[in-house]
Amino acid sequence: METQLSNADADSLQRLLNLSLGAKENTAKIVNGSRSANSTNPQYQPLDIEFVEKILNYKFKDKSLLLQAFTDATFDENCVSYERLEFLGDTVLNMVITKYLYNRYGDCSPGLLTNLRAVNVDTEKLARVAVKHNLHRCLRHKKPLLEDQILEFTKAMETYPLHSRGLLKVPKSLADIVESTIGALYTDCDSFETVWKVVMPLLEPIISLDKLENHPMTELHEMCQKKNLKLRFDDSTWEVDKRVLVFIEDKLVGRGHHLAKKDSAKNCAAKDALDNFSYFFTKI
Amino acid sequence: METQLSNADADSLQRLLNLSLGAKENTAKIVNGSRSANSTNPQYQPLDIEFVEKILNYKFKDKSLLLQAFTDATFDENCVSYERLEFLGDTVLNMVITKYLYNRYGDCSPGLLTNLRAVNVDTEKLARVAVKHNLHRCLRHKKPLLEDQILEFTKAMETYPLHSRGLLKVPKSLADIVESTIGALYTDCDSFETVWKVVMPLLEPIISLDKLENHPMTELHEMCQKKNLKLRFDDSTWEVDKRVLVFIEDKLVGRGHHLAKKDSAKNCAAKDALDNFSYFFTKI
Structure with a gap:
């Protein structure tokens, strides 16, 4: 046995x-x-x-x-x-x-x-x-x-x-x-x-390295760069409310929330922005 | 050669x-x-x-x-x-x-x-x-x-x-x-x-382990415990001014400053409190 x-x-x-x-x-x-x-x-x-x-x-x-x-x-x-x-x-x-x-x-x-x-x-x-x-x-x-x-x-x-x-x-x-x-x-x-x-x-x-690059933050950055859109993350209040906001061309397109890690909140916000993108920018 | x-x-x-x-x-x-x-x-x-x-x-x-x-x-x-x-x-x-x-x-x-x-x-x-x-x-x-x-x-x-x-x-x-x-x-x-x-x-x-325990934070904690004194660290404003304060029996006894790490600011504050201790508590 x-x-x-x-x-x-x-x-x-x-x-x-x-x-x-x-x-x-x-x-x-x-x-x-x-x-x-x-x-x-x-x-x-x-x-x-x-x-x-x-x-x-x-x-x-x-x-x-x-x-x-x-x-x-x-x-x-x-x-x-x-x-x-x-x-x-x-x-x-x-x-x-x-x-x-x-x-x-x-x-x-x-x-x-x-x-x-x-x-x-x-x-x-x-x-x-x-x-x-x-x-x-x-x-x-x-x-x-x-x-x-x-x-x-x-x-x-x-x-x-x-x-x-x-x-x-x-x-x-x-x-x-x-x-x-x-x-x-x-x-x-x-x-x-x-x-x-x-x-x-x-x-x-x-x-692997190619998979690493394919994550929400990178994808959002690349997409905005390609379409020539101004992307801005606002994490100034994360210490207070644990939220990060994403603005594209000054429109609030995504929000992320994470209690422990600001980077994770940013990732969530980027993912949210990618999901919402077509709603805000239908013609692009 | x-x-x-x-x-x-x-x-x-x-x-x-x-x-x-x-x-x-x-x-x-x-x-x-x-x-x-x-x-x-x-x-x-x-x-x-x-x-x-x-x-x-x-x-x-x-x-x-x-x-x-x-x-x-x-x-x-x-x-x-x-x-x-x-x-x-x-x-x-x-x-x-x-x-x-x-x-x-x-x-x-x-x-x-x-x-x-x-x-x-x-x-x-x-x-x-x-x-x-x-x-x-x-x-x-x-x-x-x-x-x-x-x-x-x-x-x-x-x-x-x-x-x-x-x-x-x-x-x-x-x-x-x-x-x-x-x-x-x-x-x-x-x-x-x-x-x-x-x-x-x-x-x-x-x-070694015995040397590890002999650092400012531990020393201060042990000393206050031995003398039955109330010890309090205030790091609530570190995000703003990069300072940590130490209070013993509600007297401000030490300050620490570190730009990058809150723990280092705390260590500095503990060391400062140990150095200042006899000035504040002459009779103890």
Whole structure:
């Protein structure tokens, strides 16, 4: 059986399980990778190690790392949560994608490389990775609203096949478990080559330079330039009302709203302006 | 001779030199690592490759990488500047220091690890590395004010032996060349182990957890808690005047000012409050 453990693995897993579940009777079920028959809600299910290993196409030497990677701090008072692995995994992911982009785009400026990296490893992109590959089903948590938020995000994703650029509400835990999984993987294999081999297929489609340029801000700028129209963003009141306005030829054509990031509010405003454009400028 | 080049190395270096200096006659001087006798100002001197290799205790296979690492975009219109190597080196540095801290502090929370990493790789820390190890003497640039700024920073460093936490004005180019050197090093050796072996001695003293906790904000918080005094930071007008105020028992005890970062303004205010404390609270 694929998920069978060595004695050492089983010992370390047992210790973690005792901590994180507070109930020895759950151990056999989890080690065997079976799911609870009494619940369809993933938050109450034990971790199916074999399921995760199949997604990753990688067998862990230390299975307890995986358990840690999928355990949110809310799951149990004494659990070992994914936070430290997430911290490590975030840096490992940054490293492997930086190397990839640096080599792939030999002439690209550091500014563009930074944007390109950001859009391939940001919260939304990683949350998409979690959902697309069903990793979200393994997250062990007790956050009361999270399952609904995940469902909402999963539906909304369909509207933006590649990336919404801050237009969607993203449950951060989804991105966290992708990072913690990468942290667990790196700890287990200690090889950036292996990490990249496992992670690259998960990140696909990796957003390339030509796709990067095709986002609302760029599209709006290009369109206005082509049609020789004066474009102006007004973000002067964002600190107060979290809104950004877009004016084309001094007509208010778009509004964007974002509580945390001015750039996201700008992106929303640009998208709104693109959607409204034909209404305001029918003859152009 | 230590800096002798292979034919392939010399070819690639020659191409870079032609681009970056626009004068073939400088080539021999630079490849031999000698300095210009007519100038004491580092910005006009060619790169002394042997000098840098001695600092790093590492011999480059591809010497042209080092030339790139120390060339600012202002140096020559057509030069290949350090910006791309800096982008790569920043991530490599983050990776090696993350791994080191993650393993050294097995029980440390991700929040503390993040702060600990930041203070060991931020602009000030890296600028200190450049000055301490004389890497700043190799920077090739034509920024009119930079040499004076470096001199000012070098003098001011003495006031804060370890780290000022945003109290000093730091010439960013100094940090840039440490990152670009790490980028060059990683490109040359393709080994994180080698990078860490070279970089760790440069970063020493690496700021440890106990040193991290001894900074103005923490010190002020701890002191007020011990003496049972009400402490309040007022950063409500930072967006307007870039100032943060500190009140202890509703007395204005400290002010901090920083144009770019609210946290640095807060640190300055905390330091000011600590300095002024005995004046306001003589009997405590």
